[in-house]
Amino acid sequence: MLLLTKHDIENIFSMKNAIDSDKTAFKLFSQNKSVVPLRTNIDIPKLSGQSLFMPAYVEDIDSIGIKIVSVFPKNVENGMPSVPAKMILMDGKTGDVCCIMDGTYLTQLRTGAGSGAATDVLAVKDAKKGALIGTGGQAECQLEAMLTVRNLDSVKIFDMNLERAQEFCTKMSEKFAKFGTEISVAKTTQEAIENADIITTVTTSKMPVIDGKFVKKGAHINAVGSYTPVMQEIDEYTIKNANKVFVDSKDAVLSESGDLIIPINKGIIDKSRIDGEIGEVLLGMIEGRKNDNEITIYKTVGIAVMDVVTAYDIYNCALKMHMGTVIEL
Structure with a gap:
């Protein structure tokens, strides 16, 4: 069995690699070539947290996996990841754990890459301005994905904690200097999103x-954060009036x-508001953006097929490059 740390993964697998993996995962999912039960979510009320158990099987790559992931927002206050998790990858031919x-980091990477995949096919080709709302554990990979698929001149960052937003901008400006993008703080969400293409x-x-x-007009929105029925990042006006709304999984999002x-539930929209899954767009089964004036939305809650396909690709890269630590149990 192979053990892979965040450092191992970073050394062998790029954001572009992850975007390609997610595109494959989305297509397999929309072709019904994966088994993805809805995740089990256990609430931890006293800490405003949740623990989630996300299994999937993908026959095309003979892989099974389950990710055990928790979302504890208060961890940020203690300098800990707000989304701690472990991914268990199994050989689909034997059922044994191989990695x-x-x-x-897998969650951050594949979630950012999912937005990257959607942005790649839905955002206007000449997008120049981006906006990122939130600077928690998921934010860095979301920013990197945005910068990977579009040549942006600037990205405005907003967080309720202005000091944290400034620290994030300083760190990201240094880390992603190769993109040549101005990364700066917005004091309000309005300032961040006005004139933003993504x-x-x-x-x-x-x-x-x-x-x-x-x-x-023409903006593309990646709605990433709302993963429970009581969470709501996107206002009802936007959901109702956007030209197109795509999701990773209809069943999961609904x-x-x-x-x-x-x-x-308010009767403002119905289920037909969803135009389709992003996998269907990638497969050419349905039309994505029609013109540069359409407002498009990609709503994701994350599906386990993304974890399994990405983990499988990371595992195979590690084997080829002799990375990680081999253990026997």
Whole structure:
């Protein structure tokens, strides 16, 4: 069995690699070539946290996996990851565990890459301005994905904690200097999203963090943070009036995300508001962006097929490059 740390993964697997893996995962999912039960979510009320258990099987690559991931927002206050996790990868031919890897970084990587994949096919080709709302554990990979698929001149960053937003900008400006993108703080969400071609929200908010009246025509929105029925990042105006809404999984989003559940329960929209899955767009089964004036939304709650396909690709890279630590149990 192989053990892979975050450091191991970073050394062998790029954001571009991860985006390619997620594109494969989305297509397999929309072709019904994977078994992905809805995740089990256990609430931890006293710490405002949740623990989630996410299994999947992908026959095409003979792989099974389960990610055990927790979301504890208060961890940030103690300098700990807000989304600690472990990924267990199993050989689909034998059922035995072949690899255990850092699931925290895997989650950050594949979630950012999912937005990257959606942005690649839905955002306007000449996008120049980005906006990122939230600077928690998921934010860095979300930013990297945005920069990987589009040549952006600037990205505005907003967080409720202004000091944390400034620290994030300073760190990211140094880390991603190769992209040549100006990364700066916005004092309000309105300042961040006005004139932005790409908007990514990655918070645990229970109230909308953007006002759709300030979203420009032609913008693409990655709605990442809302993964429970009571969380809502995207305001109802935006959900109702966007030209296209795509999701990673219809069943998962309609079961888990307040971004869609809340306006549906209010009678503002119905399930037909979802135009399709991003995998269907990638497969050419449905049309994505029609023109440069459309506002498009990609809503994700994360599906385990993303973890299994990405973990499988990381594992095979590690074997080829002789990375990681081999152990016997």
